[in-house]
Structure formats: structure tokens, C-alpha cells
Amino acid sequence: MYLYPVWVRLWHVLNAVLIIILIVTGISMQYTDKENSFFIVSFQRAVKWHNVAAIILTFNYIIFVTGNVLSGNGKYYRIGKKNFLSDLGKQLRYYSWGMFRGEKHPFPVTVDRKFNPLQKLTYVLAMYVALPLIIITGLGLMFPETTVNRIFGTSGLLLTDILHITVGFLISVFVIIHIYTCTLGARPNSLFRGIITGYHESEEH
Numbered sequence: 749m750y751l752y753p754v755w756v757r758l759w760h761v762l763n764a765v766l767i768i769i770l771i772v773t774g775i776s777m778q779y780t781d782k783e784n785s786f787f788i789v790s791f792q793r794a795v796k797w798h799n800v801a802a803i804i805l806t807f808n809y810i811i812f813v814t815g816n817v818l819s820g821n822g823k824y825y826r827i828g829k830k831n832f833l834s835d836l837g838k839q840l841r842y843y844s845w846g847m848f849r850g851e852k853h854p855f856p857v858t859v860d861r862k863f864n865p866l867q868k869l870t871y872v873l874a875m876y877v878a879l880p881l882i883i884i885t886g887l888g889l890m891f892p893e894t895t896v897n898r899i900f901g902t903s904g905l906l907l908t909d910i911l912h913i914t915v916g917f918l919i920s921v922f923v924i925i926h927i928y929t930c931t932l933g934a935r936p937n938s939l940f941r942g943i944i945t946g947y948h949e950s951e952e953h
């Protein structure tokens with residue numbers, strides 16, 4: 749079943765590459781400074797690549813949001829209040845218990861339901877909470893003159909930095925879990941093929 753239109757696939761691959769560059773250069777900058785200047789890559793290069801990747805990521809993010817508003821893809825991200833928590837519980841139970849006992853997926857993929865409840869929640873948190881936060885705080889650090897000087901007596905820039913690094917850490921954890929859960933399709937490589945070819949391979953095959 750065709751689930752990933754070309755624009756989603758192009759957005760996704762660019763987003764994944766950029767996030768990996770941002771994580772690697774971000775970790776590098778965490779352990780270097782102008783004096784002690786090399787960890788994975790040099791400090792100067794890490795700063796340059798981090799800034800360039802961040803700007804491209806911001807434009808790519810605008811494409812993602814616009815695409816979701818204008819195309820039918822946005823509907824997959826809508827969380828309905830009815831039964832959401834109990835459905836989430838069913839999915840968590842499946843991942844922690846049912847799947848090891850050979851049970852069937854509780855929420856098989858259909859054209860109307862591309863994501864299971866856990867995917868939906870994590871994708872909404874990653875794309876509509878974490879990415880806006882990391883982009884806004886990143887812009888605040890890139891243009892420090894725009895950042896509030898003092899918040900409750902503490903440096904506004906420091907608080908922006910702490911929030912930026914914390915969200916960056918959470919996105920890194922998301923990426924690791926995301927890649928793991930993407931191995932849990934019909935076959936370990938099915939979902940990866942889906943995001944490359946556009947076609948989802950269902951369980952029944």
C-alpha cells in the first residue's frame with residue numbers, strides 16, 4: 749500500500765541526514781572550545797557545519813509543516829481524544845509482551861491509519877514540540893541579541909542553551925528508539941524499504 753508520497757520521503761531523508769550532522773557536531777562542541785579544539789571534528793568546523801545544517805533543517809521543517817497542512821498526510825498526526833490512552837496502553841503492551849509471544853499487531857497499518865498510537869504520540873512530540881523548541885532556541889543562540897537578557901535573575905542565554913541541549917538530547921533518544929521500532933514491521937527491513945520506496949509491506953504477505 750502506497751503511504752509515503754515523494755515529498756515525505758525527500759523531507760525525511762534530508763531531515764535524518766541533517767539531524768545526524770547536528771547531533772555529531774553538537775556533541776563535538778559540547779567537549780571542545782576555542783582552546784581545546786578537537787573532538788570528532790575540529791571546533792571551528794563543528795560550529796560551521798552545525799549552523800549550516802540548522803538553517804537547512806529549519807527550511808526543511810517549514811516544508812514538512814506546509815506539506816502536512818496542504819496534503820492528506822497531516823491527518824495521520826491528529827490525536828483523537830477517544831480511547832487514545834487505552835490504545836496507547838495496548839500498543840505498549842504489544843511492544844513489551846505480545847510481540848514476543850507472536851501476537852498480531854493491535855493496530856495494523858491501513859490507508860486511514862499509517863501510525864500506531866505510540867508512533868503517533870512520539871511523532872507529534874518530536875515534530876510539533878521538540879523540533880519547534882530546538883529551532884527557536886537555536887535561533888536564539890545564533891542571534892544572541894534577540895534573546896531576553898535575564899529571566900528570574902539568570903542569564904537568558906544560559907537558559908536558552910540549557911533548553912537547546914536538553915531538547916537535543918531528547919531528540920537523540922527519540923532517533924535511537926525510532927530506528928529500533930522501525931525494525932518491528934512485517935520483516936526487520938520492511939519499514940525502511942517503505943520510507944525509501946513509498947510502499948508499506950503489510951503483515952499478511
Ligand code: HEM
Binds near residue numbers: 760862871875926940
Ligand atoms: C536517522 C535515521 C532514521 C531512520 C533510519 C528512520 C527511519 C524511518 C522509517 C523506516 C520510517 C517509516 C515507518 C513509519 O512510518 O513510522 C520513518 C518515518 C518517520 N520518521 Fe524517521 N528515521 C530516521 C530519522 C528520523 C528523524 C531524525 C526524525 C525526526 C526528528 C524522524 C521522523 C520520522 C517521522 C515523523 C516519520 C513519519 C513520516 C510520515 O509518514 O509522515 N525520522 N522513519
